[in-house]
Amino acid sequence: MRKERNLYGLRNHKKHCYCGLLFLLLFFMTSCKTNQFLIDSNEVEYVHFWFVGDIDTNHALENCEDVVFMQESHDTIMRDRRIIERFVSVINRSKPINPKSNYDLRVSSLVRLKPINGEKRPDIKVCIGNYGRRVLLNDVLMKGDHEELQKFIQEELYDALTPYQWLPEVIKDYLKDHPEERNNYLSDE
Structure with a gap:
């Protein structure tokens, strides 16, 4: 029973948090780059x-x-x-x-x-x-x-x-x- 709790409980919640933060970080980094018009x-x-x-x-x-x-x-x-x-x-x-x-x-x-x-x-x-x-x-x-x-x-x-x-x-x-x-x-x- 303890294994199921680790698989679906607190440990899984941390993965979702880290993935969400990574997604937000990538989103902000790419949005800043696309707003800039560069001349070659x-x-x-x-x-x-x-x-x-x-x-x-x-x-x-x-x-x-x-x-x-x-x-x-x-x-x-x-x-x-x-x-x-x-x-x-x-x-x-x-x-x-x-x-x-x-x-x-x-x-x-x-x-x-x-x-x-x-x-x-x-x-x-x-x-x-x-x-x-x-x-x-x-x-x-x-x-x-x-x-x-x-x-x-x-x-x-x-x-x-x-x-x-x-x-x-x-x-x-x-x-x-x-x-x-x-x-x-x-x-x-």
Whole structure:
């Protein structure tokens, strides 16, 4: 009689508890992995960036297209594999956050993927704001590694432009008509 109690009693209850806990653990581990959208840097053909400097706006830029169509925005296309891998690795480490958080986008990018069998694949929109603290990845708000993102943006985008390229178009047009005043606007070029 004692053997039956061990087979169907307390010992069997522990097995069910351990199996249930193992199932819950596996469920939580796999659900966290599936919520994350990862970009494979080997599949990226190039990344097209649009970015604005420190200009004041009346309202926060919460739409990627706002940055693209601003007159003060600059654009560049990055095809260098080192830069693409660095950018993708920083973006892949971003974590989803509350979509109602405040953000102000200053950098928009379009990640163009390599075609498969001649068919174009959908582009991935990645927008960065709040000095790298917020990332909008295909319209999902995420929290990024702000120090590394800020360093990437500064080194690869902002530092690559000359002081003349940062001037607004109105002043560039004026300087074309008045080249003698170029030194007043650009002292270190």
